[in-house]
Amino acid sequence: MKLLTLHDLNKADGLSFTFEGSFDATVGVERALTPLVDTLEKHAEGWMPTIVKSDRKRKYSREAVWRALEERSDEHGSIIGLFRSENPAVSLVFDLVLEQAQSSVHASLDVQPIQFFSGVDACRTLVAVSRAWAAQYPVSYASAHSIADEQLAGSPSFGRNDEQVRKDGFNKIYELFWLNIFGPKLVESVGRERMLSTPAHLVEELPNGSVLVVLWPTASEFASEEARVVQARAHVHLRPDLDFDTVLRTLRERSAALVPVEPRFHPDVAPFLSRLPDEFAISERQRKIAELNAFRPPVPEEWLPVAHPSDVANPERVLESYGDLSEGLVAALHTKVPSIMDETAESLTDLDFYFWQENFPERYTRELIDSHTAPALGAYLGDVLVRRLSGTWVLRQKVEESQVRVGKRVWLPFLRARRYMQSRQSLLDYSLTQFFHEVSRYRP
Secondary structure (H helix, E strand, O other), X not given: OOOOXXXXXXXXXXXXEEEEEEEOHHHOHHHXXXXXXXXXXXXXXXXXXXXEEOOOEEEOOHHHHHHHHHHOOOOOEEEEEEEEOOOOEEEEEEEEEOOOOOEEEEEEEEEEOHHHXXXXXXXXXXXHHHHXXXXXXXXXXXXEEEHHXXXXXXXXXXXXXXXXXXXXXXXXXXXXXXXXXXXXHHHHHHOHHHHHOOOOOEEEEOOOOOEEEEOXXXXXXXXXXXXXXXXXXXXXHHXXXXXXXXXXXXXXXXXXXXXXXXXXXXXXXXXXXXXXXXXXXXXXXXXXXXXXXXXXXXXXXXXXXXXXXXXXXXXXXXXXHHHHHHHHHHHHHOOOOHHXXXXXXXXXXXXXXXXXXXXXXXXXXXXXXXXXXXXXXXXXHHHHHHHXXXXXXXXXXXXXXXXXXXXXXXXXXXXXXXXXXXXXXXXXXXXXXXXXXXXXXXXX
């Protein structure tokens, strides 16, 4: 049973539903939370979790939920995860906080991809869950929306510092999302009559005084021009201090930032660059793809038209020392970069990605990099050129002057490695992937 990781959930835009409601724990957690589970089983058609995880993984059942909550419980509460590995992928975390005065349950639901909610019927299932939960467990505010667009909106801080967020929470209408549940306090601050007259797809008053507002019939169309106009009108209706044109312009800018950009990376670095977009937040991804499309690495200059003759007295000993350097790198990284043992072009791309992902040049000390990592990487790079491109070492007493002859040129792997390890940007400018592709053009 495969569980979704945060990285998995970041691969494509999804729908995020966050809900925090209060309940009376004196009746017992199982009894208090039975309506929560009842609602999920009744309405989560097509996206019902299939796995329950606490200290162990179990196939979903109501009993599995209670056992998981018990396993993870302490005097403060309990936290468990419910997952669905098949399409749509689902991650649902229940975080219980037990307090004498009033206990709370925080539910964080992610469903990927958001296109699952392109149909009205699928959206109705989520609306039904949110309505039932809010009626049973009083909330101050809850919402469901695109993860990417939430990020662009600055949720949940909306420009505030952590202390302000903890103190104030969602104390006014900073933003409107596809689905919103406003607790009685927020409703009264806006005015119940104004809240109930919001121009939206669905506005419904709940029995406990909360108000459910759904802006558009389907969640996946949140970025369409029509949905953005509705979003702007509803926001300005609830916040008359805001300017409609300004709000709409901001929403349009957010929509534009999410328009898919086709990757067109420079071919010599495409194997490396194609891995980078997924490392950025979904909201930033298209902009990053556009930036990487425009990136053109400098033409490699770590070569000579004519080799400097070898000036070492004992070539075998020098090659042995290079082998020790290379083996040291393999020993240090073989668990994190398994392909390093293969000494291939793909190994070099894997190293590029590892060093970039770790921000290695700026995370570790310059002394370590200059005295150990860069020399070891130069030896390894040279060995790959020898092994995969029929290269030949031309050894020099000064390590950085040592060369590998491939075709009519001689190449300087130690110099390349030193330049490569200067900064995170230099990992792009002097990538091992590009260097290998350039050298391969001169293979006899």
